[in-house]
Amino acid sequence: MFSLLIADDEALEREGLELMIRHLLPDTFTFLHAENGRRAIQLTEEERPDIIFMDIKMPGIQGLEAVRQIKATNPLTKIVMITAHDYFSYAKEGLVLGVRNYLLKPARREEVMDVLQLLIAEKEEERRLRNDQLELQERLSQLLPLAENELALLLMLESVQEVELEQLAGLLNLQWNRGYAMVLSFSKHSRKEWEEFQLAKRGVYEAVKQFAKPNLACITGPMIGYQMALFIPFFPERSGYSQRVISLDWGERLRSFVEERFKLSLSVGIGSIREGWDGISRSYREAVRVCADDNDIICVRHYEDITQSSGQKIISLDDEKKLMDALLRHDKQETAERFGMLYELLEQSEPRPFATLRGEVIGLLLFLCRGIQSGEGGELVSSLNALEDSVSFRRGAQAWLDSLIDGLQEKRERSRSHVLQRALLYIGQNYKEEISMEQTAEYVNLSPHYFSKLFKQHADENFIDYVTRLRMNEAKLLIMEERLSLKEICYEVGYKDPNYFSRVFKKATGITPSEYRQQMDKQSPC
The missing domain is CATH 1.10.10.60 (Homeodomain-like)
Structure with a gap:
């Protein structure tokens, strides 16, 4: 059903046109009547008709002026000018204003029918497009929280794939790639506190999200275990030191908000400002490292404050890369030695709670998971966070490293086996034709030199x-x-x-x- 406004100073003309249209297109329109331009403008603002038949010559506000005002507030309304031959030049001006068509008095049935069918088709197409747009917006509104969650998880688990991150950032319309991480760590010091947190977990997550996002323009990560991460953009007009002070202030606000509303203890760790998604992911690891212990008198801690004032030793990027290199070479002995050295470096820093050491080591392991593109980061965090003493934690961390190497070796063997099976199948299908090692290597997407060595190693004979x-x-x-x-x-x-x-x-x-x-x-x- 569509609404049609007929604006004409002659009541007989309005009624005759309505009667004609009801006969031509029954049960298609609801009708509105306006006796002058002023009333046409008022009815359009009140009722928002789909189509208007506007007489060009009326007392008071003329038809063209009414069209000008109506189009200014209701640009999607379809307007048809009705005029006599004497006013045809005015009708042409109406077309410039956005009038869809015109009819000459007295309007013939066929002309009215043609115009209405055209306008109805246009309105139906507009409605269809609008419905499609609304449906797309609804789907997008459901997708955006999932995209934000995925982006946060990639940063938290250090699975930084630049292409994927850029796609997610584009979907979320993020115009920044410089910022820092803030980690909220809820107390699990006693069984009672842990049970209270579990009961309030969902409400806490939603409340923190609603409190933080409008104020910090941040990405909120999912609640993993007893921790929640925020990724916050850096504002260029503020200095790094000023931003650090502001971030500490916001950390304190979040801590007070949670403790006052939910009666839960909360500690906050804040990472340094870094460039790029890889840097922001590293900032998250820093925030995890300095999350204050429940017994610490300082509940909101910034990585730069801790490292510059407490004398804590920091693992260098070079040491991290050497450990990663040993892991990628599947060298268990060197990996264990380098990890042990770094573990002791962290353990022998300024005395601090075990929870802090645990956060730093887990952050280091997450960095390694990211480097080998392992998807086990979430399981790693969950299992190692459950260990409450240094001996079992170190043993568990080393076991994780061993399992990562075993997984890499198994993956490599599976990959090689798969490649060889494809090669053997290709040879079996083509050995009666002209076939060369180079052709087979290209088929399995390996260089001839590497394929030759791999084939001989697994087949115990060369290709020929x-x-x-x-x-x-x-x-x-x-x-x-x-x-x-x-x-x-x-x-x-x-x-x-x-x-x-x-x-x-x-x-x-x-x-x-x-x-x-x-x-x-x-x-x-x-």
Whole structure:
């Protein structure tokens, strides 16, 4: 159903036009009448009609002026001017203003019908497009929180894939890639506190999100275990020191908000400001490292304050890279040695709670998970956070490193096995044709040099010997069948020169193809 406003100073004209349209298109319109331009403007503002039939010459506000004002506030309304021949020049001006069409008085039924059908089709298409747009917006509104969650998880678990991160940032319309992380750590010091947190967990998460996002323009991560992360943009107009003070102030506000509203203890760790998604992910690891222990008198701590004032030793990027390199080379001994050295470096820093040491080591392990593109970061955090003493924690961390290396080796073997199986299948399907090692290497997307080494390692023979063995075995079977000549068999198994085939056959079996056939004939019971 559509609404149609008829604006004409003659009541007889309005009623006649309505009667005509009701007859032409029954049950299609609801009708509104305006006797002048002022009333047409008022009804349009109140009722927002889909279509207006506007007489160009009316007392008071003329039709064209009414059109100008209506189009200013209701640009989607379809307007048809009705005019006599004397005012046709005005009708052309109306078209410039956005009038969709015009009719000459007295309007003929066919013309009215044509105009209305055209406008109805346009309005239906507009409604369809609008519905599609609203549906898309609804789906996008449901997708955006998932995209934000995914982006936060990639940063938290240090699975920094620049392409994926940029896509998610683009979807979220994020115009920043410089910032810092803030980690909220809820107390689990006593069983009672942990149970209270579990009961309030969902409400706490939503409340913190609603409190933080409008004020900090931040990305909020999911609640993992007893921690929640915020990723906050850096405002260029503020200095780094000023931003540090502001971030500490906001950390204190969040702590007070949670403790006052939910009666839960909260400690806050804040990382340093860093460039790029990789840097912001590192800031998260810093925030995890300095999350205050429940018993610490300082409940909101900034990484730069702690490292510059407490004398804590910081693991250098070079040390991290050397550990990563040992891990990627699957060298368990060197990995264990380097990890042990870094663990002791952290452990021997300024005395501090075990929870802080645990956060730093977990952050280091997350960095390694990211480097090898392991998806086990969430499980790592969950399992190691459950360990409450240094001995079992260090043993568990080392076990995780060993399992990461085992996983890498298994993945490599699976990958190599898969590549070899594809290569063997390709050879089996094509060895009767011209086939080369280079063709096969290209098929499995490896360089010829690497493929050659890999093939020999797993097949215990080189490529040429393997293909030759397949061809000779096939030739023996065909010779035994006695349905093809030796020359035909030569071509059948992939050779073009019978003499060359004969030499290869003799080298492989010790006798020529004809001698082999004679032997088979002698052994035949017939």
